[in-house]
Amino acid sequence: MKIGTKAIHAGETSTTTTGSIKTPIYQTSTYVQSSPGDHEGYEYSRTGNPTRNALEKTLASLENGKHGICFASGMAAIDSIIKILSPGDEVISTNDLYGGTYRIFIDIFDRFGIKFHFIGMENPNNIAKLINENTKMIWAETPTNPMLNIIDIHSLGKIAVKHNLIFVVDNTFATPYLQRPLDLGANIVIHSLTKYMGGHSDVVMGAVVCKDDILSEKLYSIQNTCGAIPGPQDSFLILRGIRTLHLRMQRHCENGKIVADFLKNHPKIDSVYWPGFKSHPNHEIAKRQMDDFGGMISFTLKGNKLEDAKKVSSSMKFFTLAESLGGVESLICHPASMTHAAIPREERQKTGTVDSLIRLSVGVEDIDDLISDLNKTLDLL
Numbered sequence: 001m002k003i004g005t006k007a008i009h010a011g012e013t014s015t016t017t018t019g020s021i022k023t024p025i026y027q028t029s030t031y032v033q034s035s036p037g038d039h040e041g042y043e044y045s046r047t048g049n050p051t052r053n054a055l056e057k058t059l060a061s062l063e064n065g066k067h068g069i070c071f072a073s074g075m076a077a078i079d080s081i082i083k084i085l086s087p088g089d090e091v092i093s094t095n096d097l098y099g100g101t102y103r104i105f106i107d108i109f110d111r112f113g114i115k116f117h118f119i120g121m122e123n124p125n126n127i128a129k130l131i132n133e134n135t136k137m138i139w140a141e142t143p144t145n146p147m148l149n150i151i152d153i154h155s156l157g158k159i160a161v162k163h164n165l166i167f168v169v170d171n172t173f174a175t176p177y178l179q180r181p182l183d184l185g186a187n188i189v190i191h192s193l194t195k196y197m198g199g200h201s202d203v204v205m206g207a208v209v210c211k212d213d214i215l216s217e218k219l220y221s222i223q224n225t226c227g228a229i230p231g232p233q234d235s236f237l238i239l240r241g242i243r244t245l246h247l248r249m250q251r252h253c254e255n256g257k258i259v260a261d262f263l264k265n266h267p268k269i270d271s272v273y274w275p276g277f278k279s280h281p282n283h284e285i286a287k288r289q290m291d292d293f294g295g296m297i298s299f300t301l302k303g304n305k306l307e308d309a310k311k312v313s314s315s316m317k318f319f320t321l322a323e324s325l326g327g328v329e330s331l332i333c334h335p336a337s338m339t340h341a342a343i344p345r346e347e348r349q350k351t352g353t354v355d356s357l358i359r360l361s362v363g364v365e366d367i368d369d370l371i372s373d374l375n376k377t378l379d380l381l
């Protein structure tokens with residue numbers, strides 16, 4: 001199956017009892033056993049639920065993986081992956097990443113004796129000098145949030161194999177429509193399903209996908225033991241969102257390109273960060289590992305003034321000022337004071353998250369309305 005067919009058919013089972021064309025919402029906490037241990041495959045909904053399982057199978061198929069494991073949020077998925085590790089272990093992470101990921105690494109897991117190194121991964125050679133006998137994991141986001149840097153998944157995969165490291169890729173920005181990290185050498189893919197996968201800004205959920213049976217056993221065990229599972233109603237909503245993933249992503253990419261070109265040529269804009277530009281430092285890698293360039297764009301304003309960034313982000317009509325991304329509606333965000341406020345200012349500035357940086361999640365509205373909205377707002381400066 002190709003991606004559009006998988007988005008609609010993979011993982012779903014029609015019920016034999018009613019013939020319902022889609023997996024129903026199994027709103028149940030437990031399952032009848034005819035004698036102790038004798039059941040139809042389900043015992044308790046923390047351990048397994050048919051609606052959640054349909055979603056998990058769909059995700060595994062979309063990412064060309066074998067096992068999908070869903071969690072109550074993207075953060076719960078990240079939490080579960082780090083729980084594979086033990087005190088004394090070290091993780092090498094990209095330095096440009098979602099603020100909440102940075103926060104869980106530093107505020108939570110650092111206290112439990114796991115050490116995190118943050119480094120720019122645009123050049124994979126940067127990683128080698130940080131690897132020692134305690135290193136267990138490489139953590140990458142690509143494209144990165146919010147600077148839209150591109151990390152070469154294939155090259156990092158080779159480093160991970162050479163040093164026997166678990167290589168994790170956060171595929172939230174790209175989705176499997178644009179990029180399938182497991183095919184390129186990643187061991188684990190993590191998603192905030194809250195974003196493009198759900199696509200309608202109405203559910204918070206996360207997932208992990210992998211091929212390896214031993215890794216998946218550990219992750220299923222953490223899912224069941226720690227219990228950060230999503231409910232069946234939310235699993236149903238994500239399944240429904242996924243059925244149009246390919247259509248939405250196509251439009252996000254088309255609109256994203258037009259908005260990126262518009263911003264690049266606007267006199268009030270300083271820099272525009274979007275991997276589809278030939279001038280993007282890793283454009284050639286983006287072309288190799290992605291099928292298109294997505295609808296996430298960051299930009300800075302001439303003069304780099306915080307007041308100007310606040311004015312722009314709060315004056316738009318169709319780009320709603322809100323955290324999150326990847327929904328059908330366009331969103332605008334000021335990373336320094338919103339999504340990335342958890343990262344200390346000096347650290348943020350080093351990676352480019354300066355005071356006037358604005359991040360757009362370009363939605364699937366009519367592009368003329370989006371451009372006119374941007375034009376009118378930038379005229380206020």
Ligand SMILES: Cc1ncc(COP(=O)(O)O)c(C=O)c1O
Nearest residue numbers: 073074075098145172192194205
């Ligand atoms: C790249 C990325 N990863 C993970 C997360 C966390 O996901 P959630 O908000 O579903 O917990 C986010 C949230 O914004 C994100 O942008």
